[in-house]
Amino acid sequence: xxxxxxxxxxxxxxxGDKWSAQVIVCLDEGPRRFSELQVPIRxxxxxxxxxxxxxxxxxxxxxxxxxxxxxxRVEYELTELGRTLFAPIAAxxxxxxxxxxxxxxxxxxxxxxx
Amino acid sequence: xxxxxxxxxxxxxxxGDKWSAQVIVCLDEGPRRFSELQVPIRxxxxxxxxxxxxxxxxxxxxxxxxxxxxxxRVEYELTELGRTLFAPIAAxxxxxxxxxxxxxxxxxxxxxxx
DNA sequence: CGGAATCCTCTTCGATACTG
DNA sequence: CAGTATCGAAGAGGATTCCG
Numbered sequence: 001x002x003x004x005x006x007x008x009x010x011x012x013x014x015x016g017d018k019w020s021a022q023v024i025v026c027l028d029e030g031p032r033r034f035s036e037l038q039v040p041i042r043x044x045x046x047x048x049x050x051x052x053x054x055x056x057x058x059x060x061x062x063x064x065x066x067x068x069x070x071x072x073r074v075e076y077e078l079t080e081l082g083r084t085l086f087a088p089i090a091a092x093x094x095x096x097x098x099x100x101x102x103x104x105x106x107x108x109x110x111x112x113x114x
Numbered sequence: 115x116x117x118x119x120x121x122x123x124x125x126x127x128x129x130g131d132k133w134s135a136q137v138i139v140c141l142d143e144g145p146r147r148f149s150e151l152q153v154p155i156r157x158x159x160x161x162x163x164x165x166x167x168x169x170x171x172x173x174x175x176x177x178x179x180x181x182x183x184x185x186x187r188v189e190y191e192l193t194e195l196g197r198t199l200f201a202p203i204a205a206x207x208x209x210x211x212x213x214x215x216x217x218x219x220x221x222x223x224x225x226x227x228x
Numbered sequence: 229c230g231g232a233a234t235c236c237t238c239t240t241c242g243a244t245a246c247t248g
Numbered sequence: 249c250a251g252t253a254t255c256g257a258a259g260a261g262g263a264t265t266c267c268g
Binding site: 035046047066070073 | 249250
């Protein structure tokens with residue numbers, strides 16, 4: 001789902017920490033379990049995914065629902081507030097589509113100057 | 115111009131590094147000198163302001179023009195590419211106006227839960 | 229005036245292993 | 249399955265001092 005090779009680290013705009021935006025996009029299609037998030041968000045360790053989810057929960061962006069079953073099951077879901085982040089995310093994606101390559105070219109020109 | 119007491123560090127959306135957005139907003143009204151940027155952007159040290167400006171210059175967001183005078187004078191100006199950042203910045207400001215306080219309330223409720 | 233140099237702290241992120 | 253515990257690396261950001 002997310003290409004680890006994409007130069008997203010160069011993006012000048014960030015939503016929350018490194019993984020928050022990916023979590024939010026993943027949760028847009030409905031509630032997801034912990035392990036269902038780990039798959040598309042490649043490269044995230046359980047510890048960091050937990051950190052990210054806790055921070056999002058603290059800010060009221062997601063809800064966490066634990067089911068007392070064996071095996072345990074936990075679902076994360078976007079809240080109304082979490083969905084409000086989609087407008088700025090969309091604006092940032094539009095910016096990236098229009099200007100990201102120009103920025104990378106400017107950067108390369110700068111680095112290759114003498 | 116920018117209140118250091120404002121909880122901007124809690125903002126889930128960031129443009130570039132900690133100070134880039136403020137620099138861009140300051141430069142919107144026209145070219146500014148190094149020391150003219152240091153005043154409104156309270157709390158930034160020369161080193162970090164230099165870092166920020168270099169990074170923005172590298173990415174083609176600002177131009178740096180040094181005048182060989184005594185005393186020296188350096189002016190920074192937004193490029194066309196730098197101005198494109200205004201759309202996402204505006205979207206983020208709109209988000210903050212609408213939802214920032216709700217996020218802070220959710221956070222406080224989370225922290226005060228038993 | 230507009231930085232550069234140095235040193236330092238704090239946070240973020242990750243690897244690995246283990247558990248209720 | 250859904251985490252937690254521990255350790256460690258790395259980078260951002262800051263304080264202070266010095267320079268052309």
